[in-house]
Amino acid sequence: xxxxxxxxxxxxxxxxxxxxxxxxxxxxxxxxxxxxxxxxxxxxxxxxxxxxxxxxxxxxxxxxxxxxxxxxxxxxxxxxxxxxxxxxxxxxxxxxxxxxxxxxxxxxxxxxxxxxxxxxxxxxxxxxxxxxxxxxxxxxxxxxxxxxxxxxxxxxxxxxxxxxxxxxxxxxxxxxxxxxxxxxxxxxxxxxxxxxxxxxxxxxxxxxxxxxxxxxxxxxxxxxxxxxxxxxxxxxxxxxxxxxxxxxxxxxxxxxxxxxxxxxxxxxxxxxxxxxxxxxxxxxxxxxxxxxxxxxxxxxxxxxxxxxxxxxxxxxxxxxxxxxxxxxxxxxxxxxxxxxxxxxxxxxx
Amino acid sequence: xxxxxxxxxxxxxxxxxxxxxxxxxxxxxxxxxxxxxxxxxxxxxxxxxxxxxxxxxxxxxxxxxxxxxxxxxxxxxxxxxxxxxxxxxxxxxxxxxxxxxxxxxxxxxxxxxxxxxxxxxxxxxxxxxxxxxxxxxxxxxxxxxxxxxxxxxxxxxxxxxxxxxxxxxxxxxxxxxxxxxxxxxxxxxxxxxxxxxxxxxxxxxxxxxxxxxxxxxxxxxxxxxxxxxxxxxxxxxxxxxxxxxxxxxxxxxxxxxxxxxxxxxxxxxxxxxxxxxxxxxxxxxxxxxxxxxxxxxxxxxxxxxxxxxxxxxxxxxxxxxxxxxxxxx
Numbered sequence: 001x002x003x004x005x006x007x008x009x010x011x012x013x014x015x016x017x018x019x020x021x022x023x024x025x026x027x028x029x030x031x032x033x034x035x036x037x038x039x040x041x042x043x044x045x046x047x048x049x050x051x052x053x054x055x056x057x058x059x060x061x062x063x064x065x066x067x068x069x070x071x072x073x074x075x076x077x078x079x080x081x082x083x084x085x086x087x088x089x090x091x092x093x094x095x096x097x098x099x100x101x102x103x104x105x106x107x108x109x110x111x112x113x114x115x116x117x118x119x120x121x122x123x124x125x126x127x128x129x130x131x132x133x134x135x136x137x138x139x140x141x142x143x144x145x146x147x148x149x150x151x152x153x154x155x156x157x158x159x160x161x162x163x164x165x166x167x168x169x170x171x172x173x174x175x176x177x178x179x180x181x182x183x184x185x186x187x188x189x190x191x192x193x194x195x196x197x198x199x200x201x202x203x204x205x206x207x208x209x210x211x212x213x214x215x216x217x218x219x220x221x222x223x224x225x226x227x228x229x230x231x232x233x234x235x236x237x238x239x240x241x242x243x244x245x246x247x248x249x250x251x252x253x254x255x256x257x258x259x260x261x262x263x264x265x266x267x268x269x270x271x272x273x274x275x276x277x278x279x280x281x282x283x284x285x286x287x288x289x290x291x292x293x294x295x296x297x298x299x300x301x302x303x304x305x306x307x308x309x310x311x312x313x314x315x316x317x318x319x320x321x322x323x324x325x326x327x328x329x330x331x332x333x334x335x336x337x338x339x340x341x342x343x344x345x346x347x348x349x
Numbered sequence: 350x351x352x353x354x355x356x357x358x359x360x361x362x363x364x365x366x367x368x369x370x371x372x373x374x375x376x377x378x379x380x381x382x383x384x385x386x387x388x389x390x391x392x393x394x395x396x397x398x399x400x401x402x403x404x405x406x407x408x409x410x411x412x413x414x415x416x417x418x419x420x421x422x423x424x425x426x427x428x429x430x431x432x433x434x435x436x437x438x439x440x441x442x443x444x445x446x447x448x449x450x451x452x453x454x455x456x457x458x459x460x461x462x463x464x465x466x467x468x469x470x471x472x473x474x475x476x477x478x479x480x481x482x483x484x485x486x487x488x489x490x491x492x493x494x495x496x497x498x499x500x501x502x503x504x505x506x507x508x509x510x511x512x513x514x515x516x517x518x519x520x521x522x523x524x525x526x527x528x529x530x531x532x533x534x535x536x537x538x539x540x541x542x543x544x545x546x547x548x549x550x551x552x553x554x555x556x557x558x559x560x561x562x563x564x565x566x567x568x569x570x571x572x573x574x575x576x577x578x579x580x581x582x583x584x585x586x587x588x589x590x591x592x593x594x595x596x597x598x599x600x601x602x603x604x605x606x607x608x609x610x611x612x613x614x615x616x617x618x619x620x621x622x623x624x625x626x627x628x629x630x631x632x633x634x635x636x637x638x639x640x641x642x643x644x645x646x647x648x649x650x651x652x653x654x655x656x657x658x659x660x661x662x663x664x665x666x667x668x669x670x671x672x673x674x675x676x677x678x
Contacts, residue, residue, distance in 0.1 A: 070580075
């Protein structure tokens with residue numbers, strides 16, 4: 001288990017401010033945030049490259065705040081692989097074994113086993129300069145895993161790969177995580193990766209931990225407006241409390257206040273994926289929004305429809321499919337009903 | 350200096366297309382030199398022009414004709430190369446071999462060569478031992494005042510040699526700030542000893558070691574060292590197993606340049622240590638007392654030795670290598 005307690009650090013133009021975070025053994029934590037949020041610095045703090053100005057880092061209950069990286073047993077994989085160019089793949093992978101208490105002949109079999117697991121056995125005698133991006137990243141992951149680290153840090157490991165390779169390697173990392181019960185902290189700014197990996201998500205911006213939770217919660221019910229915007233819940237409406245009830249309202253939308261205090265500001269968040277488009281002839285119901293489609297954009301796997309709703313400040317964005325669009329004969333200007341139903345939640349700030 | 354910038358390499362496809370024109374110019378260089386040395390000046394001047402015209406006329410349909418501006422620059426550079434090469438070639442080619450052999454047998458030459466080569470070697474080793482770590486610090490760390498440090502490192506290049514000698518005497522001379530206590534306590538003396546020559550050489554060759562080793566270390570991504578550390582290597586281990594294997598060519602270049610600079614030092618050496626006579630001092634003496642014709646075979650001999658060492662080491666250091674640039678996001 002790794003635990004960060006109030007960790008702060010400034011390094012070059014990056015900063016981490018008062019981050020408290022916990023990852024249990026065997027968990028998969030994805031750290032997301034915009035570019036320059038301090039994600040890589042956070043990983044390098046955990047790794048021990050930089051020491052925090054304030055706060056503590058605990059590894060399995062032991063204070064490692066000022067322990068040098070070589071004593072921590074944490075593996076690191078960077079986006080640009082950073083294989084040692086003067087060593088072949090086998091010697092790259094065996095690099096860390098010299099520092100482990102293992103007999104010499106076992107080293108070779110360990111490298112062999114790891115190479116087989118990652119499907120890079122045939123590359124063992126090649127030099128990094130001759131490998132493709134996907135192969136390099138497999139070697140980098142293998143090099144880190146051969147030493148059996150108690151924690152594996154991945155710094156945007158897929159972002160330098162083309163999407164086919166990235167998707168395949170993503171699946172392989174997930175398999176490794178499950179099969180070897182690895183504890184992994186994975187940094188990315190790619191939402192597709194966040195969705196695919198699941199597990200826990202920590203959202204970081206300007207060096208601060210903005211939100212943390214399970215992938216399902218963070219993506220479907222983001223706890224803050226910033227998180228909602230970051231994860232693509234673009235439908236955010238400021239709402240007012242209705243007197244003498246546990247409801248908040250924004251135009252025609254009503255939602256449960258979920259016990260939040262009446263003194264805070266309320267926002268109603270609607271995920272574009274969770275709205276159903278219906279023919280405009282349907283009867284009125286709560287949270288069934290009547291409006292006109294103002295634009296349709298084909299995004300490849302879905303169609304994004306922007307709807308102007310009567311009485312609601314700001315448009316509603318709905319992700320639907322081509323079949324629905326043709327069933328409803330949707331075109332800019334056509335009337336439509338956007339059925340939100342219960343698929344909305346309230347954020348208090 | 351043989352440190353190729355990554356930019357040169359990224360423009361590789363363009364260089365390939367320009368190759369022929371420029372290589373032709375390069376091949377013409379020795380012919381032109383020889384014409385000059387034979388005092389056939391018109392022919393020498395015509396050589397590159399005619400050769401170049403022939404090249405252009407012979408291949409009128411070349412798809413990638415080099416940029417006229419670049420060709421003009423190359424022609425100007427050609428003259429500069431001639432300027433550098435002619436005096437050296439002239440000295441080597443026009444000196445009587447038997448007179449060089451006579452000089453080799455001269456005892457005083459033997460001793461002076463030993464002094465110069467020995468002192469240059471010692472000063473290079475000291476410069477490496479102290480300058481490479483500083484180069485590493487300058488490559489890895491950003492700190493306020495770094496520009497000042499780099500300015501101090503470059504300063505000896507700008508200080509005239511005789512001034513350097515006089516300034517060093519006030520510190521290391523027998524009455525100097527450090528020289529006086531060294532003499533009274535240890536009986537050690539730098540003026541007019543081999544160590545004085547080493548100190549003078551060290552002063553002028555340090556910039557090369559620090560700057561070239563810094564450039565070498567900068568070409569290794571520090572995150573490469575982080576990865577090595579995460580795998581269990583200590584800071585020293587990461588340096589020995591990752592950084593050094595990736596930078597030894599740069600360090601060798603640094604050593605070569607420092608050694609070459611040390612060997613060529615004269616001005617500050619005659620101020621600090623006229624004796625033991627180093628080779629440049631001896632040559633100066635011969636030139637001064639007997640004229641330049643007398644000094645010529647000695648000059649040719651020293652040139653041969655220095656060039657042989659220089660070219661050998663540069664060939665070792667100059668083989669192609671990969672450049673690792675930092676790519677932080």
